[in-house]
Amino acid sequence: STADYAPNWRVIDIAVLQGEEVETDTYNAFYMYNEGSTSWSAIDAEDAYFMSEPDYDAFGLRFPNFSSSDRAENFLPDFLSKTLRPFAQEDDTQIVIYDYFSSSSGTQVRGDFYTFTGGEWVEYASTIEASFNFGFKEEGWVADNTIKVSFGTADYTWIVDNFTGVYNGASNMAQFGNFSCFNWTEAEKFDVISSRLEVLYPSIEEDPQPFKVTYSEFCGATANRVMTVVYSGGEWTLESDE
Known part of the structure; x- marks a missing residue:
């Protein structure tokens, strides 16, 4: 080849063959954002409670998930107080991981962070109303x-x-x-x-x-x-x- 001309290659045929099948594992990793340190940290599975099908059944839900009509915040505070953490002390915290069904995106995995405050479990407020001058x-x-x-x-x-x-x-x-x-x-x-x-x-x-x-x-x-x-x-x- 020269500075003015170089040969071209043309692909005429491609064969796609079956590759090797290997076993795979699927898992979810959960992270929590800390406003004070402005950083993300992994949640230890032992610190979180993962909702199971029997839990949804106990709520009387038709499907094993929450949704816009069966919102998690309508069930979880009572579940924490009566079932999961009935002897909680002031400022105790609990992370709850659950399935949430959305008509636009299907079933998703979500989580909520609760704090025991004033005798009840309170969900973390991700949106706070405030006025500014x-x-x-x-x-x-x-x-x-x-x-x-x-x-x-x-x-x-x-x-x-x-x-x-x-x-x-x-x-x-x-x-x-x-x-x-x-x-x-x-x-x-x-x-x-x-x-x-x-x-x-x-x-x-x-x-x-x-x-x-x-x-x-x-x-x-x-x-x-x-x-x-x-x-x-x-x-x-x-x-x-x-």
């Missing part, structure tokens, strides 16, 4: 984890108890139960408000964690103001006081 900034709508706090009598009392003798405005607050713009500087308000937040929220997990604190201030007339502070890296910063 968004804030509008220059770049558009963004996720907003701001915690909103409204100061009341208990908060002003705490400030008076802890800052009398430190800031002159504390004595005025003891009398009127609010801030006075004639007695408090912005830096002083920031100090006492962030100190109070450390008491109200001793375990701040988000970083950064913004707070919007609504407080009452007298400045010729009483009105509410909002101070925005952010906790990040173990430090407090003042964003605004409006």
